[in-house]
Amino acid sequence: xxxxxxxxxxxxxxxxxxxxxxxxxxxxxxxxxxxxxxxxxxxxxxxxxxxxxxxxxxxxxxxxxxxxxxxxxxxxxxxxxxxxxxxxxxxxxxxxxxxxxxxxxxxxxxxxxxxxxxxxxxxxxxxxxxxxxxxxxxxxxxxxxxxxxxxxxxxxxxxxxxxxxxxxxxxxxxxxxxxxxxxxxxxxxxxxxxxxxxxxxxxxxxxxxxxxxxxxxxxxxxxxxxxxxxxxxxxxxxxxxxxxxxxxxxxxxxxxxxxxxxxxxxxxxxxxxxxxxxxxxxxxxxxxxxxxxxxxxxxxxxxxxxxxxxxxxxxxxxxxxxxxxxxxxxxxxxxxxxxxxxxxxxxxxxxxxxxxxxxxxxxxxxxxxxxxxxxxxxxxxxxxxxxxxxxxxxxxxxxx
Amino acid sequence: xxxxxxxxxxxxxxxxxxxxxxxxxxxxxxxxxxxxxxxxxxxxxxxxxxxxxxxxxxxxxxxxxxxxxxxxxxxxxxxxxxxxxxxxxxxxxxxxxxxxxxxxxxxxxxxxxxxxxxxxx
Numbered sequence: 258x259x260x261x262x263x264x265x266x267x268x269x270x271x272x273x274x275x276x277x278x279x280x281x282x283x284x285x286x287x288x289x290x291x292x293x294x295x296x297x298x299x300x301x302x303x304x305x306x307x308x309x310x311x312x313x314x315x316x317x318x319x320x321x322x323x324x325x326x327x328x329x330x331x332x333x334x335x336x337x338x339x340x341x342x343x344x345x346x347x348x349x350x351x352x353x354x355x356x357x358x359x360x361x362x363x364x365x366x367x368x369x370x371x372x373x374x375x376x377x378x379x380x381x382x383x384x385x386x387x388x389x390x391x392x393x394x395x396x397x398x399x400x401x402x403x404x405x406x407x408x409x410x411x412x413x414x415x416x417x418x419x420x421x422x423x424x425x426x427x428x429x430x431x432x433x434x435x436x437x438x439x440x441x442x443x444x445x446x447x448x449x450x451x452x453x454x455x456x457x458x459x460x461x462x463x464x465x466x467x468x469x470x471x472x473x474x475x476x477x478x479x480x481x482x483x484x485x486x487x488x489x490x491x492x493x494x495x496x497x498x499x500x501x502x503x504x505x506x507x508x509x510x511x512x513x514x515x516x517x518x519x520x521x522x523x524x525x526x527x528x529x530x531x532x533x534x535x536x537x538x539x540x541x542x543x544x545x546x547x548x549x550x551x552x553x554x555x556x557x558x559x560x561x562x563x564x565x566x567x568x569x570x571x572x573x574x575x576x577x578x579x580x581x582x583x584x585x586x587x588x589x590x591x592x593x594x595x596x597x598x599x600x601x602x603x604x605x606x607x608x609x610x611x612x613x614x615x616x617x618x619x620x621x622x623x624x625x626x627x628x629x630x631x632x633x634x635x636x637x638x639x640x641x642x643x644x645x646x647x648x649x650x651x652x653x654x655x656x657x
Numbered sequence: 658x659x660x661x662x663x664x665x666x667x668x669x670x671x672x673x674x675x676x677x678x679x680x681x682x683x684x685x686x687x688x689x690x691x692x693x694x695x696x697x698x699x700x701x702x703x704x705x706x707x708x709x710x711x712x713x714x715x716x717x718x719x720x721x722x723x724x725x726x727x728x729x730x731x732x733x734x735x736x737x738x739x740x741x742x743x744x745x746x747x748x749x750x751x752x753x754x755x756x757x758x759x760x761x762x763x764x765x766x767x768x769x770x771x772x773x774x775x776x777x778x
Contacts, residue, residue, distance in 0.1 A: 446765060475672075
């Protein structure tokens with residue numbers, strides 16, 4: 258009995274030990290699965306690297322980022338093989354620093370897991386101080402490709418919009434253009450005055466008047482040249498035609514003009530139709546128009562102190578398979594008879610403006626087979642709106 | 658030395674270079690024209706200059722630069738500025754700094770004559 262008891266007791270112990278192990282294993286597996294999921298979500302993997310033996314332990318996400326199979330043990334050489342050739346010196350530098358017992362490192366480099374893909378990685382490493390004779394680093398590798406691509410896109414867009422803003426607002430150019438045009442005009446006026454004086458002489462100085470009239474013609478020709486140069490400056494390349502979600506175009510403009518609007522203490526509300534037909538057009542040109550309308554609206558409210566400086570930007574589908582965008586402000590507004598003059602080139606109410614923005618905007622909208630108009634609001638301010646046709650056989654984009 | 662009697666015109670623009678001296682002459686003044694402030698300073702004309710028609714923006718030395726240089730050299734020549742820049746702030750500044758007048762291009766003969774008469778007083 259005693260022996261049996263011992264056996265039984267031993268069996269109980271073994272069983273409870275097995276149960277404990279099973280439970281531990283379950284917890285461990287649960288944690289490992291959780292870790293893998295977190296790593297996957299954060300696109301970040303962990304590693305431990307022994308610089309004396311070059312042995313590496315990596316979590317699953319590192320294998321996934323480097324597109325290596327988990328069956329083969331990870332080595333430094335396997336990683337090096339994936340590094341973008343241009344960044345190999347950088348990687349070598351990191352290794353050298355680690356071998357020189359640096360306390361930590363942080364590197365950004367690219368890998369090329371296949372001929373077609375390049376990934377941007379962020380590497381953090383920290384020397385592991387402890388009871389180990391070897392030199393170990395632990396750290397994290399994050400795949401930041403998406404962020405990098407987004408940053409690059411945004412940067413390119415900012416550049417392009419800044420360029421367009423310069424061309425469309427012409428703040429800086431307007432001064433030199435005025436100067437260029439005024440010089441020959443001034444010559445014309447002066448010559449005409451001289452001419453009149455000569456003809457008023459007794460007897461009239463006909464030869465002198467003739468010569469002066471000739472000079473007037475030369476100045477007229479010069480003025481025409483200036484205008485021709487201006488036209489060339491504004492001549493746009495033919496716009497691209499692509500399928501566009503107008504709401505997305507607006508979002509891009511808003512993300513870029515946000516700080517400018519804030520600076521002008523303007524609050525912006527949006528009322529974007531959720532299911533807007535796709536339009537065909539040139540995104541950059543339409544951005545230019547929207548930006549121009551937004552900045553005009555902000556400008557119109559710059560002197561307003563007795564009510565909120567608020568802009569409402571709205572999109573809505575229109576009858577006849579069209580899409581309408583409107584920008585409503587609470588600014589100084591305009592008198593109804595001026596509604597069409599606003600779009601004439603060189604008509605401006607702004608002290609620093611050239612009066613080009615709206616006429617350029619209208620020509621862009623017309624090249625999209627649309628129309629652009631303005632109306633005063635009942636309660637003050639103005640609304641500028643354009644309507645352009647939706648793409649034929651329109652499909653609907655899910656917005657936001 | 659002969660008494661100063663000349664209207665000196667300094668403007669780098671070819672249109673003005675061709676047209677303005679003829680008009681000023683026609684309005685009854687003696688005229689010398691220069692394409693730059695530097696040309697004027699290098700000329701023998703300064704002492705005979707009774708008044709000036711001076712372009713504001715020129716490559717190299719600008720109109721106001723020339724005004725300051727003349728003041729530095731002890732000359733008090735009445736100046737009528739002309740400019741292609743319709744800038745009221747600039748005009749106020751120039752008048753405050755002692756200019757007789759500042760005309761925006763294009764200006765008419767009547768305005769020019771009025772300014773010149775004031776400058777030649």
